Amino acid sequence: MFNFLSKPLILAIFVSLSLNGLFGYLSYHFYGERASALLSLDIALESNKALEKSISNQETACKIADTISTDNQKEQKELELSKQETLVKIDKLPAFDVPHGSENKAKINEENAYVNLDGRLPDELVILLQSSYHSLQRQGGSHAR
Amino acid sequence: MPDSLLVSPCDGSPAGDTIRSLARGYVANTSCLEQHKRLLESQKKYKQKIQELYNGT
Numbered sequence: 001m002f003n004f005l006s007k008p009l010i011l012a013i014f015v016s017l018s019l020n021g022l023f024g025y026l027s028y029h030f031y032g033e034r035a036s037a038l039l040s041l042d043i044a045l046e047s048n049k050a051l052e053k054s055i056s057n058q059e060t061a062c063k064i065a066d067t068i069s070t071d072n073q074k075e076q077k078e079l080e081l082s083k084q085e086t087l088v089k090i091d092k093l094p095a096f097d098v099p100h101g102s103e104n105k106a107k108i109n110e111e112n113a114y115v116n117l118d119g120r121l122p123d124e125l126v127i128l129l130q131s132s133y134h135s136l137q138r139q140g141g142s143h144a145r
Numbered sequence: 146m147p148d149s150l151l152v153s154p155c156d157g158s159p160a161g162d163t164i165r166s167l168a169r170g171y172v173a174n175t176s177c178l179e180q181h182k183r184l185l186e187s188q189k190k191y192k193q194k195i196q197e198l199y200n201g202t
Contacts (some may be wrong), residue, residue: 023188057198064194065147072187074152076180083176115164125168132172136179 079139086132093124150188154180 121129160166160172 030151037156061195061196064198065150065191068187068194069147069149069193072150072184075183075187079183083172086176087169089167090172093165121164121168124174125164129168129171133175136175139179 079136082135082139083132086128089128090125093122093128146188146190150184154184167185 120126155173155177157177158170160170
């Protein structure tokens with residue numbers, strides 16, 4: 001059956017065809033693997049770029065958070081300080097402010113332990129309260145700008 | 146949102162039973178209101194900046 005293999009030319013052609021087939025198969029196989037590897041590389045490069053962008057965004061977000069938090073803390077401290085100053089001024093106000101002369105002071109102490117709900121507040125207190133309110137309004141207005 | 150922007154900066158103050166304590170409460174509460182306004186402004190600013198960062202708007 002394999003008598004034709006005894007002829008050298010035919011044998012050479014057979015071997016050549018076999019080798020060509022083998023190289024063809026290997027070439028096809030490695031080409032496919034190369035294409036697959038290139039695709040994986042492209043995906044890895046894209047992932048790397050996305051990761052880099054994500055890290056960069058996160059760093060920027062951290063900086064934004066840090067800046068805004070710091071600014072807010074500073075504003076809160078300023079407001080707290082302003083409030084404490086006003087509270088100290090209120091604490092320093094005299095206990096009684098009798099508008100119609102000091103002779104009524106004793107009478108008020110003895111006969112009227114409660115204040116008149118519709119009575120006027122002491123002028124100094126009114127000034128302090130209004131000043132505190134308007135100071136906040138001004139600060140709020142300049143902050144909004 | 147950073148934790149520092151999620152904490153209430155102050156609590157309300159009671160009126161007390163004297164004009165002085167009422168005045169103190171008024172000052173404290175007015176200031177507290179402004180502190181909350183500032184906190185809200187900071188939160189809005191943070192949200193806007195983050196949206197600009199991620200959406201590019």
